[in-house]
Amino acid sequence: MAEQIIVNGLLASLIYVLMALGFTLIFGIMRIVNFAHGEFYMVGAMVVLFLFGALGWPFFAAVLAGGLVSGFLGVVVERALFRPLVGDELAGMIMSLAVGVILQSVALLLFGPAEHSVPRPFTGTWSLMDASVPWDRSIVALCALAILAAFYVFLKYARLGLAMQAVAQDPDTATLMGIEPGVVYGSAFGLACLLAGLAGALMAPIYTAGPYMGELPMLKAFVVVILGGLGSLPGAVLGGLLIGLSESIVTTMINSTVALIVSFAIVLLVVVARPSGLMGRALR
Amino acid sequence: MRTRYILLLIAALALLPWLVGGRYVFHLATMITIMIPMALSMNLMLKIGQLSIAQPAFMGIGAYGSALLTIRLGFPPALAMLSGALIAGALAALVGPLFLRIKGVYFVLLTYAFGEIINLVFQEWTSLFGGNNGLYGIPKFSVPGLRLTQPQHYFVFGLLLSALVYWCMRRVERSDIGAIFQSLNEDEMLSRALGSNALSWRIGTFAASAFIAGLSGGLYAFYIGFLSPEAFGFMLSVDLIVINAIGGVGTVLGPVLGAIFIVPLPEILREAREYQLLIYGVCLVVFLIFFRQGLIAIVQRRKADA
Numbered sequence: 001m002a003e004q005i006i007v008n009g010l011l012a013s014l015i016y017v018l019m020a021l022g023f024t025l026i027f028g029i030m031r032i033v034n035f036a037h038g039e040f041y042m043v044g045a046m047v048v049l050f051l052f053g054a055l056g057w058p059f060f061a062a063v064l065a066g067g068l069v070s071g072f073l074g075v076v077v078e079r080a081l082f083r084p085l086v087g088d089e090l091a092g093m094i095m096s097l098a099v100g101v102i103l104q105s106v107a108l109l110l111f112g113p114a115e116h117s118v119p120r121p122f123t124g125t126w127s128l129m130d131a132s133v134p135w136d137r138s139i140v141a142l143c144a145l146a147i148l149a150a151f152y153v154f155l156k157y158a159r160l161g162l163a164m165q166a167v168a169q170d171p172d173t174a175t176l177m178g179i180e181p182g183v184v185y186g187s188a189f190g191l192a193c194l195l196a197g198l199a200g201a202l203m204a205p206i207y208t209a210g211p212y213m214g215e216l217p218m219l220k221a222f223v224v225v226i227l228g229g230l231g232s233l234p235g236a237v238l239g240g241l242l243i244g245l246s247e248s249i250v251t252t253m254i255n256s257t258v259a260l261i262v263s264f265a266i267v268l269l270v271v272v273a274r275p276s277g278l279m280g281r282a283l284r
Numbered sequence: 285m286r287t288r289y290i291l292l293l294i295a296a297l298a299l300l301p302w303l304v305g306g307r308y309v310f311h312l313a314t315m316i317t318i319m320i321p322m323a324l325s326m327n328l329m330l331k332i333g334q335l336s337i338a339q340p341a342f343m344g345i346g347a348y349g350s351a352l353l354t355i356r357l358g359f360p361p362a363l364a365m366l367s368g369a370l371i372a373g374a375l376a377a378l379v380g381p382l383f384l385r386i387k388g389v390y391f392v393l394l395t396y397a398f399g400e401i402i403n404l405v406f407q408e409w410t411s412l413f414g415g416n417n418g419l420y421g422i423p424k425f426s427v428p429g430l431r432l433t434q435p436q437h438y439f440v441f442g443l444l445l446s447a448l449v450y451w452c453m454r455r456v457e458r459s460d461i462g463a464i465f466q467s468l469n470e471d472e473m474l475s476r477a478l479g480s481n482a483l484s485w486r487i488g489t490f491a492a493s494a495f496i497a498g499l500s501g502g503l504y505a506f507y508i509g510f511l512s513p514e515a516f517g518f519m520l521s522v523d524l525i526v527i528n529a530i531g532g533v534g535t536v537l538g539p540v541l542g543a544i545f546i547v548p549l550p551e552i553l554r555e556a557r558e559y560q561l562l563i564y565g566v567c568l569v570v571f572l573i574f575f576r577q578g579l580i581a582i583v584q585r586r587k588a589d590a
Contacts, residue, residue: 033389084573089389090335091572094529097522098568105561219400226393261404264397271397272382275390 003131005248011137013244014144018199019221020228020236021151022192028168028231029188032082032092036100037196038218039107043070044197045204045213046107049118052204059121063143063201070197071190073103078189086185100214107211115210140202147198148237151191155233164188168231223263227270229280238279287537297544298443301436310435316547317442318504321449322520323527323539325496328453330533331462332489333469334387337521338395339497341402342372344516346498347505348406348413351422361425365502372498373491380487399521406513418512425506438507445503446540449496453536465489526564530571532578541579 019041026034044066052062077099085091122136155161160183166174167184175181199217207213224243228235243263250259270277301313322343329336349368353359359367379398386394406413413419425432425441432438456462467475468482476482505511523546531542549567553560571578 027389031389033392081569081573091576093335093389093392094525095569095572097525098565098572100565101522101561101568102565105559105565108561109558222393222396226397230389230393257404257408261401261408264401264404267397268394268401271386271390271394275386 001130001252003129005252006245007128007131007133008252009245009248010241011133011141011244012248013240014141014148015199015203015217016220016224016244017237017240018144018147018195019217020224020240021148021233022195023221024225024228024231024233024236025164025168025188025192027225028233029164030082030086030092030185031089032096033089033230034192035093035096035218036077036103037096037192037221038214038216039100039103040070040074040193040196040214041200041203041217042107042209042211042214043073043103044200045118045209046111046200047197048201048204049111049116049209052121053116053118059205063198066201066204067194067198070200071194074193075186075190077193078186082189083182083185104211104214111211113211115208115213117208118205120205136206140206143202144199147195151195154191160184160187219260220263223267225277226267227277229277232277232279235277235279239277290537290541294540294544301439307435310439312548312551314435314439314442314507316543317439317446318500318507319523319527319543319547320442320446320540321496321500323524323531323543324446324449324453324536325493325500326524326528327533327536327539328489328493328496330528331457331465331469332486334384334486335392335525336395336490336493337392337518338376338399338402339493339524340516340518340520341399342376342494342497343501343504343520344402344406344511344513345372345375345494346501347511347516348419348501349498350502351419351505351511352412354423355421360427361423361506362427365425365499365506368502368505369495369498372501373495376494377487377491380490381483384483384486384490396518396521399518403513403517406516413513414511416513418510420510422505422509422511424509425503432506435507438503442503442507445499449499450536450540457536526568528578529568530579534577538578545579 019037022040023034023037026032026037044063047066047069048059048062051057051065052059057065081095081099082092085095120136122139125132125134126138127133155165163174163179163184164187166177166179167181167188171181174184200214203217220243224239225236226239227243228237228239243266246266247256247259247263250262298313301309322339325342326336326339329339346365346368349371350361350364351368353364353367354361383391383394383398407416409415410417425438432441457465464475464480464485467478467480468485472482501516504515527542527546528539529542530546531540532538549564550560553563
């Protein structure tokens with residue numbers, strides 16, 4: 001029982017972390033609360049639905065394509081719509097609502113309101129101690145770990161990754177050091193959407209895919225990021241693990257709605273007691 | 285002077301449902317008058333520089349509160365509606381001292397989480413709120429000697445409520461309190477140095493905005509006669525933000541214009557039902573990029589040119 005709860009929690013939290021990292025990256029660099037983040041997740045899943053489900057591409061090629069489409073969309077949207085509003089937190093937030101509405105309605109026009117099921121590329125379960133672990137979720141978890149590792153290496157060693165960290169820490173000084181803010185904004189937004197798209201693409205066969213599928217992961221990313229601290233990358237990882245585990249426990253004990261209430265209550269307490277979150281820097 | 289013309293225009297528009305006629309037109313008009321106080325309640329918080337996404341939750345508390353007080357405890361509707369709104373206001377006053385220390389994006393997130401919790405409670409506590417199946421059997425609004433049954437009755441009721449809220453907010457805006465609001469929004473440090481008790485003002489404003497949202501919720505409950513949690517979800521917050529952004533947040537009249545423009549939009553776009561949301565989103569983008577001050581600025585500039 002306890003092992004099963006922990007395994008379920010860990011599997012869920014890896015996807016939360018993928019979503020939350022992008023969300024927090026956008027906030028850390030552009031000060032935009034991206035309400036459209038769930039829609040980029042949906043875009044990734046829809047691409048998989050189309051390429052893997054309908055055209056029969058290999059699963060991993062479709063996942064990669066889903067991530068890339070979502071990421072490219074992110075770059076375009078950032079340049080065209082968010083760039084003019086940089087510095088205005090409220091306008092940026094409203095713009096993200098608009099982008100979310102547009103993406104959702106385009107998906108609605110293309111695929112209809114119904115939830116589609118994507119064929120499962122992997123089936124069966126294996127057991128880890130007393131817990132039974134479905135193969136498809138394990139593959140998702142492995143992919144998520146690989147993506148997280150790649151993301152970490154990118155931030156730590158790539159010039160662009162370092163530039164992103166610099167802009168997040170202090171945009172003015174970063175500009176003085178010759179970092180072009182525009183390039184960093186575009187690539188950070190694209191990268192964040194790439195992560196969300198990959199998460200959605202990986203999860204498409206596990207749940208169903210539909211225009212509204214992004215709402216719940218968005219909510220979770222939100223909770224995770226506030227808990228960990230807006231703009232803090234380690235915070236997103238820690239928050240993802242905490243929320244994944246606590247939800248797994250409460251869902252097993254009571255049900256998933258109460259689990260959501262508990263998550264929001266935790267967030268409420270954290271914001272009131274320490275607005276910058278568990279790992280965030282103090283408020284500016 | 286120009287505001288007066290716009291108000292006259294709105295008053296003329298309010299007569300339109302009787303000219304066009306039809307139950308559905310009145311329904312739409314009533315929904316506009318329910319959304320105007322909601323949009324104004326969000327606008328009131330924006331006046332002190334804080335975006336509250338908890339307004340639909342307060343509307344829900346007002347709605348469920350007045351419905352349950354009439355059904356379960358047999359309150360007369362008018363008293364139930366007032367009590368429901370007072371409960372919403374009291375809750376805001378209760379959490380206010382904690383919430384309003386927080387500013388900017390964090391306040392938005394806080395009210396978001398708060399609103400979601402309230403909504404999830406509506407969904408989960410089925411024995412009291414009826415859960416996702418909804419709450420039925422809400423009687424029609426009545427005061428001794430008068431019972432409101434038709435949509436046009438509720439439209440008149442809504443008009444009165446909207447006018448009252450608008451008038452109060454205009455009065456406040458022009459008074460010393462309006463000046464304090466402005467100072468809180470622009471330079472809180474200076475405002476406090478000049479002796480305004482910033483936190484108390486913020487809490488008072490939050491409670492007042494929750495009270496207004498609660499009144500609007502009460503009207504909604506008696507008008508529709510059926511309540512379900514999804515009506516008070518995040519989408520309503522989005523609508524309110526859109527109304528404020530498109531109408532213009534700088535003035536009290538802006539959100540009123542926004543509501544008149546946005547609420548019937550799905551109907552105007554009825555022919556292109558599947559494109560509704562898309563057009564909605566595109567409108568918002570266009571306004572954000574090209575008309576940041578909102579509809580009110582366009583109207584007033586046109587008037588100035590003429």
